[in-house]
Amino acid sequence: MNVMITGSKGQLGSQLVELGLPGADIFDYDLDMDITDSSAVKKEFLKVKPGLVIHCAAYTDVDGCEQKKELCYKVNTEGTLKLAEEAKKHNSDFLFLSTDYVFDGTKKIPYVETDRPHPISVYGDSKYKAEKIIRGLLDNYYIVRTTGIYSRFGKNFVDTILKGAETSQKLCIVDDQVCTPTYSLDLARCIKELVSSKRFGIYHATNQGQCTWYHFTKRIFELMGVDTRLMPICSSKLNRKAKRPAYSVLDNHNLEANQIFFMRSWEEALKDFLKKDYGK
Numbered sequence: 144m145n146v147m148i149t150g151s152k153g154q155l156g157s158q159l160v161e162l163g164l165p166g167a168d169i170f171d172y173d174l175d176m177d178i179t180d181s182s183a184v185k186k187e188f189l190k191v192k193p194g195l196v197i198h199c200a201a202y203t204d205v206d207g208c209e210q211k212k213e214l215c216y217k218v219n220t221e222g223t224l225k226l227a228e229e230a231k232k233h234n235s236d237f238l239f240l241s242t243d244y245v246f247d248g249t250k251k252i253p254y255v256e257t258d259r260p261h262p263i264s265v266y267g268d269s270k271y272k273a274e275k276i277i278r279g280l281l282d283n284y285y286i287v288r289t290t291g292i293y294s295r296f297g298k299n300f301v302d303t304i305l306k307g308a309e310t311s312q313k314l315c316i317v318d319d320q321v322c323t324p325t326y327s328l329d330l331a332r333c334i335k336e337l338v339s340s341k342r343f344g345i346y347h348a349t350n351q352g353q354c355t356w357y358h359f360t361k362r363i364f365e366l367m368g369v370d371t372r373l374m375p376i377c378s379s380k381l382n383r384k385a386k387r388p389a390y391s392v393l394d395n396h397n398l399e400a401n402q403i404f405f406m407r408s409w410e411e412a413l414k415d416f417l418k419k420d421y422g423k
């Protein structure tokens with residue numbers, strides 16, 4: 144089967160291309176198929192005739208999306224529509240990567256797939272609008288919502304933090320945003336199982352447990368033996384353009400109820416990541 148992966152130079156796309164899928168010929172695309180360009184998308188679909196599309200491409204700069212709203216909706220919503228229309232024409236299964244930012248973060252316990260989205264940022268809204276398009280247009284879709292991806296590819300949180308620690312004596316990290324950092328390799332393995340299950344629908348897919356970015360960073364420093372001072376701060380101190388949900392922990396209910404994939408804890412995943420990629 145031919146599999147088209149969009150956003151293949153990003154964190155998750157790179158991981159998926161590296162991991163591969165059994166029995167699949169992978170056709171990976173990044174900016175070489177601009178998803179906002181209908182004719183480019185049509186041309187590549189005709190060429191590849193994908194049995195499955197894994198759509199990772201997105202404009203993911205959450206604060207940038209507030210400033211460049213038009214671009215954000217053009218890429219995240221309209222780009223997804225163009226791909227979904229072609230997927231419908233070619234009867235391709237379609238997996239769309241969505242986000243915890245479709246929720247407003249007012250819940251106090253993990254969000255399940257049936258909870259009602261209520262985005263509070265342009266980015267979250269652009270992804271939720273894309274979800275609605277997919278649900279309206281396609282039958283054979285997977286919507287996979289995840290949180291806080293880190294990886295050794297692209298813009299990588301762990302790398303940024305460790306580089307920051309090399310050049311500063313003190314780092315201030317947000318301590319009032321609770322989510323679950325998710326290792327790209329675990330997410331890619333989960334996607335591999337999900338697409339072979341053919342159980343279409345909406346899925347939450349993150350590592351288990353929860354923490355703030357401050358606690359995540361603290362654990363990285365402990366495991367890496369870094370002694371740079373860490374200061375917990377409120378997100379309001381950063382004057383960021385986009386609002387973030389204060390609590391966006393996702394419950395992987397559908398993955399587990401259907402026995403498709405069980406994610407390990409974020410701490411186990413982090414240890415494995417640091418061992419594999421930083422030799423710790």
Ligand SMILES: NC(=O)c1ccc[n+]([C@@H]2O[C@H](COP(=O)([O-])OP(=O)(O)OC[C@H]3O[C@@H](n4cnc5c(N)ncnc54)[C@H](OP(=O)(O)O)[C@@H]3O)[C@@H](O)[C@H]2O)c1
Nearest residue numbers: 150153154155173177178199200201203240242289291292
């Ligand atoms: N990262 C997270 O924490 C997180 C959390 C929840 C959900 N998600 C979702 O998960 C997916 C994968 O995330 P990620 O972290 O792997 O994202 P990423 O690293 O930002 O990768 C996205 C890729 O898409 C490319 N792209 C942007 N505009 C495009 C266009 N018009 N046409 C074709 N490609 C385009 C980007 O290129 P440039 O970099 O050159 O622009 C980048 O290579 C995204 O859909 C994201 O919304 C991510």
